[in-house]
Amino acid sequence: MHDERKIIDLPSKVTTALSTTLVTDEYNAQQEYINEMVNTLSDGIVTLNDDLQRLSSESLQQSQLIEMTSQSLTQLKTSCEESNVGLNAFNTNMSILQQDYFSLKHKIEETQSISYDGILIWKITNIQEKMIDAQSERQVSIYSPPFYSSLTGYKMCARLYLYGDGNARRTHISLFFVLMRGLHDSLLKFPFTHKVTFCLFDQTGEQQHIIDSFRPDPKSSSFQKPRCDMNIASGIPKFVSLDKIQQQNNRYIKENTMFIKVMVDFENLPKTMIPFAVGLNPGLPTYCQQRMIQQEIERRVQLQSQKKLTSNAVTTNSNLSISNQ
Secondary structure, X not given: OHHHHHHHHHHHHHHHHHHHHHHHHHHHHHHHHHHHHHHHHHHHHHHHHHHHXXXXXXXXXXXXXXXXXXXXHHHHHHHHHHHHHHHHHHHHHHHHHHHHHHHHHHHHHHHHHOOOOOXXXXXXXXXXXXHHHHHOOOOOOEEOOOEEOOOOOOEEXXXXXXXXXXXXXXXXXXXXXXXXXXXXHHHOOOOOOOEEEEEXXXXXXXXXXXXXXXXXXXXXXXXXXXXXXXXXXXXXXXXXXXXXXXXOOOOOOEOOEEEEEEEEEOOOOXXXXXXXXXXOOOOOOHHHHHHHHHHHHHHHHHHHHHHHHHHHHHHHHHHHHHHHO
C-alpha cells in the first residue's frame, strides 16, 4: 500500500521537478535579459552622461562665443558710430573748406578785375542760365565785382536784373549803380553827385552800343555816405528791352556772354561826348583814352568854331550883298 503511494507520487514529483526546472530556467533567462537590459541602460546612461557633459561644455563654449560675438558687435557698432561721427565731421569740414575755397576764388577773381579809374568792364558769362534763374526768381539779380574811382576813392559796383525789376519786370533789363562802403569814405565828399553812364556793348564790331546815363539825386539815401556794406541801388529800370537780347543771334550776346561798361564821369563830359568816350577801345590804357577824349573835344570845339566863323562870314556877305543892292 505504501509502495503504491510512492509509485503514484513519483510522476507528481517528476512533474513538479520539471516545472521547477522550467520556472528556474525561465527566471534565469529573464534575469539574464534584465541584466543585459540593465547593462545596456547603464551603458546608455554613461553615454548620455558623456553626451550631456559634452553638450554642456559645447553650450558653455557657444554661450561664451555668443557673448564674445555680442561684445564684438557692440564694439563694431560703437566703432561704426564713431566712424559716422568722424565722417560727418569730415563732410562738414569739407563743405566749409569748399565754401572758403569758392569765397577765396571769388575774392581773387574780384581782385584781379578791380579797376581804380571809375570805369568797370563787366563780363557776364552763362547769360542764358542767369536769365532762367532771374525769370524763375531763383536769383533775380546779380552784382558786378567792385570798382573804385581811385586807390583811395569811392567804392562802387553795378546790380543787374536780367528779367527786370519792379514795373520793368518781364519787359526790360534793369541796371543799377550801387555805392558801397569803402575804406576812405571819411575823406570823401558826400552826397555822391557824379553822372553814371551804362553801356551794353555791341559785339559785332558795328558800334551799335546801347548807352544810357543818369545823374544822382543828392537828396536820395542811395548817394549818401554808406552806413552799411551797400546803399540802396539806383539807376535805370528800363535800360534795354528784353526783346532785343532775347532774339536769336543778337549783337549783344555772343558765346553766352554779355559785356557791360559802367563809367563814372568825374570831368563833366559834354553829353555829345559820352558815346565817343564809351565806344573807345577798352584795350587802350586809361591815359590814352583820356587823351583821345580831350583831343576829340578840342577837335569838335575847333570844328564848331570854324562852322560859326563860316556861318558869320556867310551872314556878313549876305548882309553886304543886300546893302549893295
